[in-house]
Amino acid sequence: MRKFFTLLFFLLIINFDIFAYEIIGFVYDSITSKPLAGATVRLEGTNFGALTKSDGKFLLTRVGKGQFNMIVSYVGYTTKRVKIIVPGNDTLVVYLTPKSIETQELVVTASKKLQTVQEVPVSVSFIGKEIYSKKNYVRLDEALRYVSGVTVNKDNINIRGSSGFSFGVGSRVSYLIDGVPMLSGDNADSKFDIVPPEAIANIEIVKGAGSSLYGSSAIGGVINVITKEPSDKSSLTLKVQSGIYTKPKYEQWIYTDKPTTKSVVEGLYSNDFKLFKILLSGNFVNDESYRQFDKSTRYNLFGKISRDFKNYGKFTVFGFFSSDKRNDWVYWNSLDSATRPPTGTDLSRYLISNKANVSLDHKFLLTTRTFGNFKSSLYFTKLDSKLAPENPEYRLSKAFAFYNELQLNTHFSDNTLLTYGLNYQRNWVESNIYGKHKQNLFSLYGQVEVSRLLNTTFTFGGRLDIEKSDSSKQYLEFSPKFGFNYLLSDKKSIRFSIGRGFRSPALAERFATIKYSGFEVVPNYDLRSEFSWSSEIGTLLEFDRFLFPSIIDFSIFYSYYNDLIEPNFNVQDRPLIRFENISRAQIFGFEISLKTLLFKNIPFFVGFTFLEPKDLKEGKILKYRSKYTLISSVTLPYKFVSATFDFRYISKIERLDDMLRLQVEDYDAIVPIYVVDANLKFDLDYFKLPLTINFGVQNLLDYYYVEMVGNLAPTRLVSLRIQYSY
Amino acid sequence: MKRLLLLLTFLLISCQEGLDPTVQETSFVKGKLIVVSGRSSWPPIDSAIELRVVGFRDFPPKDLLNEIVSGNAFISDTLPRFLDTISYNLKIQNPPVEINYLVAALRYGTIFQWKVIGVYSDEMTYERVPKKIFVTKGKTIDNVNILIDFHNLPKQPFE
Numbered sequence: 001m002r003k004f005f006t007l008l009f010f011l012l013i014i015n016f017d018i019f020a021y022e023i024i025g026f027v028y029d030s031i032t033s034k035p036l037a038g039a040t041v042r043l044e045g046t047n048f049g050a051l052t053k054s055d056g057k058f059l060l061t062r063v064g065k066g067q068f069n070m071i072v073s074y075v076g077y078t079t080k081r082v083k084i085i086v087p088g089n090d091t092l093v094v095y096l097t098p099k100s101i102e103t104q105e106l107v108v109t110a111s112k113k114l115q116t117v118q119e120v121p122v123s124v125s126f127i128g129k130e131i132y133s134k135k136n137y138v139r140l141d142e143a144l145r146y147v148s149g150v151t152v153n154k155d156n157i158n159i160r161g162s163s164g165f166s167f168g169v170g171s172r173v174s175y176l177i178d179g180v181p182m183l184s185g186d187n188a189d190s191k192f193d194i195v196p197p198e199a200i201a202n203i204e205i206v207k208g209a210g211s212s213l214y215g216s217s218a219i220g221g222v223i224n225v226i227t228k229e230p231s232d233k234s235s236l237t238l239k240v241q242s243g244i245y246t247k248p249k250y251e252q253w254i255y256t257d258k259p260t261t262k263s264v265v266e267g268l269y270s271n272d273f274k275l276f277k278i279l280l281s282g283n284f285v286n287d288e289s290y291r292q293f294d295k296s297t298r299y300n301l302f303g304k305i306s307r308d309f310k311n312y313g314k315f316t317v318f319g320f321f322s323s324d325k326r327n328d329w330v331y332w333n334s335l336d337s338a339t340r341p342p343t344g345t346d347l348s349r350y351l352i353s354n355k356a357n358v359s360l361d362h363k364f365l366l367t368t369r370t371f372g373n374f375k376s377s378l379y380f381t382k383l384d385s386k387l388a389p390e391n392p393e394y395r396l397s398k399a400f401a402f403y404n405e406l407q408l409n410t411h412f413s414d415n416t417l418l419t420y421g422l423n424y425q426r427n428w429v430e431s432n433i434y435g436k437h438k439q440n441l442f443s444l445y446g447q448v449e450v451s452r453l454l455n456t457t458f459t460f461g462g463r464l465d466i467e468k469s470d471s472s473k474q475y476l477e478f479s480p481k482f483g484f485n486y487l488l489s490d491k492k493s494i495r496f497s498i499g500r501g502f503r504s505p506a507l508a509e510r511f512a513t514i515k516y517s518g519f520e521v522v523p524n525y526d527l528r529s530e531f532s533w534s535s536e537i538g539t540l541l542e543f544d545r546f547l548f549p550s551i552i553d554f555s556i557f558y559s560y561y562n563d564l565i566e567p568n569f570n571v572q573d574r575p576l577i578r579f580e581n582i583s584r585a586q587i588f589g590f591e592i593s594l595k596t597l598l599f600k601n602i603p604f605f606v607g608f609t610f611l612e613p614k615d616l617k618e619g620k621i622l623k624y625r626s627k628y629t630l631i632s633s634v635t636l637p638y639k640f641v642s643a644t645f646d647f648r649y650i651s652k653i654e655r656l657d658d659m660l661r662l663q664v665e666d667y668d669a670i671v672p673i674y675v676v677d678a679n680l681k682f683d684l685d686y687f688k689l690p691l692t693i694n695f696g697v698q699n700l701l702d703y704y705y706v707e708m709v710g711n712l713a714p715t716r717l718v719s720l721r722i723q724y725s726y
Numbered sequence: 727m728k729r730l731l732l733l734l735t736f737l738l739i740s741c742q743e744g745l746d747p748t749v750q751e752t753s754f755v756k757g758k759l760i761v762v763s764g765r766s767s768w769p770p771i772d773s774a775i776e777l778r779v780v781g782f783r784d785f786p787p788k789d790l791l792n793e794i795v796s797g798n799a800f801i802s803d804t805l806p807r808f809l810d811t812i813s814y815n816l817k818i819q820n821p822p823v824e825i826n827y828l829v830a831a832l833r834y835g836t837i838f839q840w841k842v843i844g845v846y847s848d849e850m851t852y853e854r855v856p857k858k859i860f861v862t863k864g865k866t867i868d869n870v871n872i873l874i875d876f877h878n879l880p881k882q883p884f885e
Contacts, residue, residue: 250746250747250748252747252748335745335747338747343803658796658797661794661795661797662791662837666819669745671744671745674744703744704745704746705744705745712745
């Protein structure tokens with residue numbers, strides 16, 4: 001530990017060499033020659049970048065000597081790659097060509113460096129910021145439900161069948177905010193209310209094992225939420241939203257005569273104070289719910305400050321505080337009374353969940369060919385049942401996750417890039433149900449990328465992780481990876497990847513000690529990591545002269561899982577539940593998606609995923625998995641009005657845990673999911689007013705279904721949002 | 727455009743109805759547990775932890791928990807204890823079903839430790855011959871009373 005910080009200190013001191021230059025340039029529309037404000041300019045293979053100002057001007061500082069590829073991108077324009085030599089004498093001028101369909105989104109998560117989606121060797125989905133302005137979403141997972149191959153089951157994110165259902169404990173997807181892991185220190189679960197949607201710039205979803213770069217938890221994939229950068233000028237956005245849950249169509253489910261509401265207030269302020277740039281955002285949600293005694297109130301605050309020091313690189317500090325208060329019951333009374341808590345539930349009980357984080361991100365130039373990125377983060381979570389300690393249902397858990405990473409990118413030649421780094425994470429928990437425990441994770445990783453070799457980009461590397469919790473053995477994991485991306489032309493590519501993923505047990509899984517309703521959960525100090533091998537072959541095809549301009553993405557994938565951690569019932573002298581490494585599984589499947597622009601102005605998307613998830617130990621389908629998912633979206637624009645319809649279909653879950661029969665009435669009341677969301681957006685900017693009005697209906701058909709056993713999913717919500725921006 | 731709207735309409739029409747509490751294929755068996763040995767005969771509270779009525783498809787059952795988990799038994803909500811007469815309501819999913827063994831079961835220890843304290847039967851002998859009940863779809867069968875005698879418990883099926 002001490003050595004790690006000594007090395008870090010040494011690197012921070014020596015990194016600031018004197019061979020640094022500035023790149024100045026302008027970005028214009030190639031047809032109108034008007035400057036493009038807000039275009040992104042980045043150096044390939046690094047995280048260095050800048051946004052253009054209102055006159056189209058950009059400035060990149062602290063660039064080393066040599067030859068680089070500069071990537072210039074802007075929504076609605078073709079992304080351009082420009083070769084530059086530093087130092088150069090001239091001011092750069094880049095012209096971007098307008099494009100009808102977004103084809104080359106820039107992503108940073110797949111290889112821990114900037115590249116276009118077309119260049120990566122794995123499947124990546126991209127959610128742009130417009131999703132939260134177009135739709136009345138208040139949590140980021142609402143948008144994830146409309147990503148191909150992704151299903152959300154309460155707090156569980158499931159990418160291509162990797163996860164079943166475990167109340168979110170032990171996530172099999174690595175969840176990052178600006179590249180910093182945000183899984184809680186005790187349960188290793190994802191919290192989706194920590195960032196206000198208004199502060200989100202985009203979300204990248206990498207599918208398949210990603211442990212070769214992201215270590216534990218990336219067994220099924222990675223979700224990276226990229227937040228907005230503070231703007232160069234003062235900007236303010238305010239949103240007020242109010243909605244009503246419509247009355248259910250079944251008498252049995254009506255529990256009140258009054259309509260219940262969901263209200264949201266959200267805002268974002270950003271400015272450049274010369275000394276530093278700042279972004280502040282927050283939201284408050286009061287949800288009376290569609291169920292009785294299910295009210296929740298939550299708020300969160302998010303802040304980001306950045307400053308670009310000419311000689312020391314760019315420093316960004318971000319953090320958040322989020323609090324959620326909700327009633328404490330889990331399963332419905334029965335299907336007959338699906339909107340009511342179980343008979344006998346103490347209705348005065350509630351839970352408070354607090355989350356807080358502060359993170360540092362430092363991007364710097366180490367040598368003329370080496371760029372660095374240091375990240376440090378402290379994440380605190382607290383769950384409190386607000387009961388007396390002598391109450392058997394009393395729960396109090398406080399956990400910290402302290403994360404540090406040093407990442408370097410070295411360009412050995414024009415087409416060879418080495419990405420390498422080390423990180424250290426320490427989780428510790430203090431809880432009446434998990435005890436007081438610590439977990440240390442230390443890792444080293446390296447990845448070589450050789451690009452433009454026979455039109456192919458090859459990627460290979462691996463990561464070594466050492467995990468040690470107190471009272472348990474030390475475990476070593478090595479996660480190799482190989483992939484390539486072959487460009488058939490600049491609009492067609494074939495990709496292949498194979499890699500290993502693993503997940504260290506959460507402290508909650510290893511140390512849980514709970515007695516509840518005759519059951520006893522006991523710790524398992526010998527619980528090992530679970531691991532997977534994932535492979536995929538896919539293609540991305542872009543057609544300009546097809547019937548309509550279209551992009552088709554197709555992939556076939558196979559994953560093998562071993563030592564999957566699951567709760568296991570043991571009957572010795574007394575009934576015990578222990579988390580154990582008990583399952584082997586495989587998932588084969590394919591995914592196809594089509595993005596097109598119908599009749600030149602109607603964006604349309606459809607994605608279909610097929611899974612064949614098999615429990616190899618029992619020879620049956622894996623529990624809590626659906627075989628088929630279909631999502632689709634269409635937007636119909638007309639002048640200042642646009643109507644968007646989203647549809648998702650998820651086939652019926654075929655296998656549940658039979659033990660649930662003991663706890664949950666009508667636990668097998670499961671149906672396929674068909675949900676339609678509709679949004680009508682009025683952009684009053686058309687009339688020179690800084691207002692947008694959104695009329696949204698979530699679950700338009702008022703279709704009744706469950707995502708989690710014994711939990712009626714949200715019924716129809718009709719909402720109106722007014723947004724003011726300047 | 728027309729094709730798109732047709733496709734959308736098709737998708738919406740083809741949607742199933744979703745969860746519907748009104749078309750549940752559920753029937754009920756209702757009755758009373760009558761403690762013939764009197765209220766004072768109940769065992770102490772630490773060995774009378776939980777009382778339920780359980781209907782088994784098969785007789786004799788293997789063990790209570792496994793039969794419930796595998797769907798071969800139906801279990802009532804937790805019932806009040808330490809009374810002379812206790813009303814119960816047993817929900818039967820997916821009828822028609824033949825219940826071959828209907829009992830009152832008392833948990834005296836952990837979740838796996840149950841004993842039968844009453845059997846739906848015509849007689850009160852130790853070997854009490856279980857009386858069958860045939861439950862048809864959407865019907866409620868009333869007055870299915872079970873007698874309990876703590877001084878003369880029936881033969882235990884799980885021993």
